[in-house]
Amino acid sequence: MINNLQLPPWALWAMVLALIVFIAMVVISVRRNHGIKRSLFASPYILWMFIFTLLPCVLIAYYAFTDVNGHFTLDNFSSFWDSNYIMRENLRSVAGDEMAATVARGSVNVDTLVYSLWMALLCTVVSLILGYPAALFMADRKMKLGPTLVVLFIIPMWMNFLLRTIAWMSLLEDNGLINAFLERIGVGKVQLMYNQQAVLLGMVYNFLPFMVFPIYTSLSKMDPKLAEAAQDLGCNDMLTLLKVTMPLSLPGVISGITMVFMPSVTTFFIPRVLGGGNTRMFGDLIESTFKTAGNWNLGSALSLIMMVLILISLSILRKADPNGEGGGIV
Amino acid sequence: MKRVFKRIYLALILIFLYVPILVLIVQSFNAGKSRAKWEGFSFHWYQELVSNASIMNALWVTVSVAIIATIVATILGTLAAIGIYSMKKRPQAVMMTITNLPNTMPDIVTGVSLMLLYIFAKVERGYFTMVLAHITFDVPYVVLSVLPKLKQMNTHIYEAALDLGATPAYALTHVIIPECKQGIVTGALLAFTLSLDDFTISYFTTSPLVQNLSTLIYSATKLGISPVYYALSSLMFVVLLVLLLIVNHRTGDNKG
Amino acid sequence: MMEKEHLIDLKHISKEYDGVTVLDDISLYIRKKEFVTLLGPSGCGKTTTLRIIGGFETPTSGEVLFEGKDIVSLPPYKRRVNTVFQKYALFPHLNVYDNIAFGLKLKKMSKAEIQKRVDYMLDLVNLAGYGKRRVDALSGGQQQRVAIARSLVNEPEVLLLDEPLGALDLKLRKDMQLELKSMQQRLGITFLYVTHDQEEALTMSDTIVVMRDGHILQIGDPKHIYDEPANAFVADFIGESNILRGEMIHDELVSFAGREFPCVDFGFGEHVPVDVVIRPEDIMLVGEDVGQLVGTVQSVLFKGVHYEMMIDCGTFTFKVHSTTMEPQGSKVGLNVVPFNIHIMKPMKEAGK
Numbered sequence: 001m002i003n004n005l006q007l008p009p010w011a012l013w014a015m016v017l018a019l020i021v022f023i024a025m026v027v028i029s030v031r032r033n034h035g036i037k038r039s040l041f042a043s044p045y046i047l048w049m050f051i052f053t054l055l056p057c058v059l060i061a062y063y064a065f066t067d068v069n070g071h072f073t074l075d076n077f078s079s080f081w082d083s084n085y086i087m088r089e090n091l092r093s094v095a096g097d098e099m100a101a102t103v104a105r106g107s108v109n110v111d112t113l114v115y116s117l118w119m120a121l122l123c124t125v126v127s128l129i130l131g132y133p134a135a136l137f138m139a140d141r142k143m144k145l146g147p148t149l150v151v152l153f154i155i156p157m158w159m160n161f162l163l164r165t166i167a168w169m170s171l172l173e174d175n176g177l178i179n180a181f182l183e184r185i186g187v188g189k190v191q192l193m194y195n196q197q198a199v200l201l202g203m204v205y206n207f208l209p210f211m212v213f214p215i216y217t218s219l220s221k222m223d224p225k226l227a228e229a230a231q232d233l234g235c236n237d238m239l240t241l242l243k244v245t246m247p248l249s250l251p252g253v254i255s256g257i258t259m260v261f262m263p264s265v266t267t268f269f270i271p272r273v274l275g276g277g278n279t280r281m282f283g284d285l286i287e288s289t290f291k292t293a294g295n296w297n298l299g300s301a302l303s304l305i306m307m308v309l310i311l312i313s314l315s316i317l318r319k320a321d322p323n324g325e326g327g328g329i330v
Numbered sequence: 331m332k333r334v335f336k337r338i339y340l341a342l343i344l345i346f347l348y349v350p351i352l353v354l355i356v357q358s359f360n361a362g363k364s365r366a367k368w369e370g371f372s373f374h375w376y377q378e379l380v381s382n383a384s385i386m387n388a389l390w391v392t393v394s395v396a397i398i399a400t401i402v403a404t405i406l407g408t409l410a411a412i413g414i415y416s417m418k419k420r421p422q423a424v425m426m427t428i429t430n431l432p433n434t435m436p437d438i439v440t441g442v443s444l445m446l447l448y449i450f451a452k453v454e455r456g457y458f459t460m461v462l463a464h465i466t467f468d469v470p471y472v473v474l475s476v477l478p479k480l481k482q483m484n485t486h487i488y489e490a491a492l493d494l495g496a497t498p499a500y501a502l503t504h505v506i507i508p509e510c511k512q513g514i515v516t517g518a519l520l521a522f523t524l525s526l527d528d529f530t531i532s533y534f535t536t537s538p539l540v541q542n543l544s545t546l547i548y549s550a551t552k553l554g555i556s557p558v559y560y561a562l563s564s565l566m567f568v569v570l571l572v573l574l575l576i577v578n579h580r581t582g583d584n585k586g
Numbered sequence: 587m588m589e590k591e592h593l594i595d596l597k598h599i600s601k602e603y604d605g606v607t608v609l610d611d612i613s614l615y616i617r618k619k620e621f622v623t624l625l626g627p628s629g630c631g632k633t634t635t636l637r638i639i640g641g642f643e644t645p646t647s648g649e650v651l652f653e654g655k656d657i658v659s660l661p662p663y664k665r666r667v668n669t670v671f672q673k674y675a676l677f678p679h680l681n682v683y684d685n686i687a688f689g690l691k692l693k694k695m696s697k698a699e700i701q702k703r704v705d706y707m708l709d710l711v712n713l714a715g716y717g718k719r720r721v722d723a724l725s726g727g728q729q730q731r732v733a734i735a736r737s738l739v740n741e742p743e744v745l746l747l748d749e750p751l752g753a754l755d756l757k758l759r760k761d762m763q764l765e766l767k768s769m770q771q772r773l774g775i776t777f778l779y780v781t782h783d784q785e786e787a788l789t790m791s792d793t794i795v796v797m798r799d800g801h802i803l804q805i806g807d808p809k810h811i812y813d814e815p816a817n818a819f820v821a822d823f824i825g826e827s828n829i830l831r832g833e834m835i836h837d838e839l840v841s842f843a844g845r846e847f848p849c850v851d852f853g854f855g856e857h858v859p860v861d862v863v864i865r866p867e868d869i870m871l872v873g874e875d876v877g878q879l880v881g882t883v884q885s886v887l888f889k890g891v892h893y894e895m896m897i898d899c900g901t902f903t904f905k906v907h908s909t910t911m912e913p914q915g916s917k918v919g920l921n922v923v924p925f926n927i928h929i930m931k932p933m934k935e936a937g938k
Binding site for chain 1: 333336337339340343344346347348349350351352353354357362365396400405406407409410412413414415416417418421425428431432433434436437439440442443444445446447449451462465466469473486497498510523526527529534543544548551555558559560563564566567574
Binding site for chain 2: 667
């Protein structure tokens, strides 16, 4: 990797030092009442976000549009569209156009992307179908279960994410617990692992809480008088749910969809463990491009495509929630 | 009738969430190494855990990174929330977009982009770079949990404190911060949880020499995972659960 | 009771927000121990004036003098004034006692002294024994009292009150008005009170400042403002009025509603347009044949002490308050004595 633009190794340390000095200055000047504006409190954060969020994004774009020598190129995107692109071009320079023409287009990257989007969509739909009623029942004021259940939904996350996924292996594998049970009741063994359903199960399992929280938050923020008003105006329970509760929880649903869809597209551990390499997803592809193949430029291009796709789908989703009240999971 | 149905549904969802965890805890007491066969109750894996240096080291890395990242992110994020709250409308909107940006970025992109940053800045990846990465993904969550509390606050409360003779610094520490304490605690808890559970971002921002639990487990999966990890994870899970119960008991009927 | 010396002087205060003028060259003084009310519709600049004195806003231009010294650059925590905020702004994380003790603790007073003063204040606002309560467990009226106690305990020179009774119901509001007034007289503290309720202003104040669109329209004691409103807006805002367009024929003779009336005003010139204001209770109902004006009763409302009748005289419909009722549809005569006809210069349509 040769770059013309290079920072000395101490640059990052210097930045961190500057941050600490800045915070100290803010504290001192507030103590002494120099009338520092409170909006300046955000400046360390702004600086931090600039260095660790915006700059890295710019770097991804930079690597995506350059080759190993740091020259501008669109080859990385061509390689995304056609995984044999580089091979063909190399062949062309060695053996001429005729030989190059024999190399067909490799669609593996595009196929992986399409497949990932499809799986993420499935995962989002299943999570929504399972999660919406859960959030609705949690927000039921008469049952007063909400806060307790929120904690109960968070606690599983304290068990390591990788181990939780591996635990599903124990349950699903050929001589796993479920198959042992099925055998005992006489159904016989079923192939549960290493297929699309297993990956989907693992994804729903991991991302379901992220669907439930935002919906629960928006439902519990809702004024209960609105539902009463709807009933007063003649809606039965079902109509109240359809006409009042659901539309009002839309911001929560949208942020839930965002928070499930995004990590599902890019997860690479779950398909690797539960899919057993039979199914490859886009996160998997990015990871192996960076780590195994060591091709940072192509990896960056893939990441960039991913980001752009997500930003586009988000901006479409946001149209349905113009106020952006969906908020986070808090 | 309806209520019974609701309870059953919620119970089923919870069972779905907790079954794998129970499986892990049970397996951590299995005498044998097989995932499928129960070979008797034993503390074997717990004993092995203590003597396994690489696991103990990874545990130390995981916990210390989570604690440092939580503290820094909470301070940075609370200050930022107060700053953003005092901004005028347009800069506030810009700040909110920037704050929401990491939320809209998949973990893998965050991890990869930070890796590129470190490579670009010629900083060797390891413990320090991992801490920086964890702070980065924690801060927005703190901002997003403190900001709503500030917005709920009566706008005149800060002025009332000044009016009664408090200096801006005193008003900040004795009125504003206590007012949004709940948001700060939620944010810190969230940051700690995310940091503890993170795999993807750590994976890209550390070197093979400095492993946290997630990256260690990841490299172990390739060889077939030992129940030692189950023991460790079960232990951590129980410790955190007990801590939660103690905190909850102390603060009384704290609303979520 | 009132002393002559000025405690606060506002001199040519203007305030702009992003190019919008909220206060336009306001000048005003407040004497010691005076109860001054800023009265006006919402958006007239009364709260901004209060916040400038409290130190929460800096005027774009002009001076704020406190006992003759300019305090424009003095931060709120160094000013000897305290504010009772709209919706109270009590600290929810502190109980009643700690809310009231907040200012005293900052003065590094001894615990015993703080205890003594807070207990005295709790007594004064009838909340003895409420010290340990959470503030959000109190009723609106109780929160109101805590807010007042929290300010008064600091013994401010001036207490600024921003619509302090706005959130209370009618009965409580009336009680609190009397209580506040008597408290002010007993403690001898200067009150600067902001309200949009003209009745409240008339009941409590020594001096009323009527404001509109960032201007002061009139300053005076309640009786003066009620009896001699400076213009039709003040007349309309303070109490109820019939406001008509008229023409000053010459001194002491005015024409309106198609007739000429003798009056007591002079100095307007001859044949100039004017505004004529007549209070509803100043119109006497007489027989159809002896009235200066004749009209038909359009509607009758019973208002408790009196009847309110709308009487159509062809060119204008008068509002009349009377203890005797005339049935709807009946023809009546209307009389006004010259002293009760108020003549004022016409207001510009927009602005002043």
